[in-house]
Amino acid sequence: MKKSLFSTLTTTNPPTNNTHELKEVVLNVFEQFDLQRKLQETHILNCWDQLMGEAIAQKTEQMFIRQGKLYLKISSAVVRQEIFYAKTEIIKALNAAADETIIEDLVLLG
Incomplete structure (x- = not known):
């Protein structure tokens, strides 16, 4: 009897030594593609307002x-000058x- 693709995918196989927890796999992918840093950068941009x-x-x-540089x-001109003078405090925040x-x-752009 020929097995369908669905039955092959849904068949439970006993755990092997190559079995990894999903958390471990996701963390590995995040590390390989530097996604954690990108998420933090996105968080910073979203917090700006x-x-x-x-x-x-x-x-x-x-x-x-x-x-590592935030370009704005x-x-x-007045707000640009305020940001320039408060640059260190803004970076810390x-x-x-x-x-x-x-x-x-x-970095302030023209």
């Missing part, structure tokens, strides 16, 4: 993280939100 407030968030036109394009040092520098 909350950490900086509505006024600064509205003036933020573009932001991205590359190689701000539409207001963003890294605190990620519970790890993700941002090492902040």
Whole structure:
């Protein structure tokens, strides 16, 4: 009797030494592709509005993280200057939100 693909996939096989827990596999994939850092970077970008407030968030036109640097394009010269002077405190607050040092520098784009 010929087995169907479904019956082959649903057949329970006894555990072998190659059996890994799903958690272990997922953590391994995260490590191999540096996904944990990317998730933390995304978390930082998503926290920007909350950490900086509505006024600064509205003036933020573009932001991205590359190689530990947060790049910001701000539409207001006044807000850009405020961010420049508070750069160290902003970096500390963003890294605190990620519970790890993700941002090492902040770069303001024209």
